Amino acid sequence: MTIQDIRIGSAETSGPGVVTGRLKLADYPDGSPMATPVAIVTGKTAGQTLWLHGCVHGNEYCGTFIIHELLRSLDPAGMSGRVVALPALNITAFNKNQRMSPFEGYGGGDMNRCFPGVEGGPLTQQFAHAVYSELKKHAGLFVDFHTAMTPDVNWALYANYEGETGRMSRVLAKAWGYRDTLATPTDMLVGSAFMTAASQGIPSLIVEAGGKGSAFTREKVEDGAERLRNVMRAAGLLDGEITDYGPIADFERFDWVSAPRGGLFQPMVKCGDSIEVGTRLGRFFTIYGDDDGFAESPNKGTVLAIHPGPIMTNGETLVHIGLNPREQIQ
């Protein structure tokens, strides 16, 4: 059985194959469109539609590169179902190498707190509405790509909903296979694309791979694309044996710790490290280079993200900690 054709923006499928186009999100003042790229790969036989998007935060390029690496490897003739990919979602922020759109004025600019969006809302809400309308219509499964600060970032979140949505979300997480994985409670990350989608029955995964800007490696990109193919195997889009990457932690929550002070800063832990309450996370220096104390962990858990230094202002994200794993991961 073949799949029905779809159209997203100017990307219009016509049977199996690859099509590309642009989805208009908004207008620039000069009248040209703010339009985000869309690629659709349609397989030979019917199956799930896997929706992928990256750069919800404009400077998280590692996800764009992972999606691209996957797209280049797909053969529609050897695939079931469909992959819809929007690799550079927040396109105006993407162009400026920054997290939020430079055109956002008074609204909250964090696009991953704006879903499902508001049609007549502030700019980023309008972006979210334009994207989410299509996502809701077409997505059967959803993977959203993010980064943190350093190249060694390596964790994932799945939507821990009751029933089939939560079960399938965990299947995606297992197939992706990062050890450090959060079973995201339903009251967390409200307004994110993945929790919004999951609340409407779409199994969803967030991948956190690499650091912002150019802080990621080619190995990370290639490994990510292979893990995505494994997700596709687990979802029946690709044939082949599913790789078992081992146990996943199923963290209960995370602790996003803001810096209580500023200074020059050098981290002393890496992503994936186990830490206790009081573990030294990094050292501070004065502007003259004198030792000026340590940042200590307020919690016991696993380092998901750590500030890379070399300078810190109060309130910056110091460390992101995964808490209370249900599975033994050490």
Added chain:
Amino acid sequence: MKTIEVGTAVSDKPGRVRGRLDIGALPDGTPVEIPVEIVRGAGDGPVLWLHGCVHGNEYCGTYIIHELMRRLTPETLRGTVVALPVLNLTAFLKNQRMSPYEQFGGGDLNRCFPGRADGPVTEQMAYAIYTPLKKYATHLVDFHTAFTPDTRWALFSAPGGEVSEKAETMARAFGYRDTLPAPPDLLVGSAMTTAARDGIPTLIVEAGGIGPAFEISTVEDAAGRLQNVMRALGMLDGEVTKYGPFNYFTNFAWCCATKAGLFESTVKCGDTVTKGQTIGHYFDLFGIRTGEATAPQSGVVLAIHPGALMARGETLIHIGLNPREA
């Protein structure tokens, strides 16, 4: 012993003093005061002036200066080290190259020396810094970074004569293989070129990349090399480590991208490239390879764009030209 006074840091005897140099003021009246540290030995000797973060997000230099200053003790020092680890403080705080307060002037502090007391923001900074530099410094080392952690090269002022000889001594004692004897018409308005015109031999060290893109091993290694420069200048005891051989360049080529797209480089700092050689690949928004970047000149890679994105006109590659063993 002659008094050395840089802002509120006043050194009139052996020991360590600290203070702040006023280089500007914010609209609410808060002065922009940059840190100054002076370490002075018992005996007379050179006054070695070190500064970093002329470009605000080039933190590796700040860390190198800090590492050196922690290693120095007045008791074992001849002469004086004057260290200003953070010059462009308002840019430093914002993790950006140029001051966020600069408006209509050119914001590149390293093109503003010797500066003007009544010029635009960045020229006033340059003036406040250069005035004591010119008055006291006998030697200058200025720290910069490029894009990537593997950046590792140096320039010394080579206008000819004694300034060139002294600057070359510093460069050889610092010992990075890839080194440019900088002709006097290069980097006009830089602290290096300006100081050289005033008879102060200067070394620029390019170590590590912008923001957090540098390694502590680079910091520690560079601090050790600075100590070797100080041995070569007679400021510290001990045998001078001989580095070499060197690649001396005749000039550099600062090549801008003529295409745009997602970008992945295929060369590293220190690699030898020949004109026309592939140095990176461009991709469109769908991940399709749209072309390659090629080396516009032959030479040695001094800096390479790290990706992941390239706008037309960004610095694609910085190439040291005509390397010869020296």
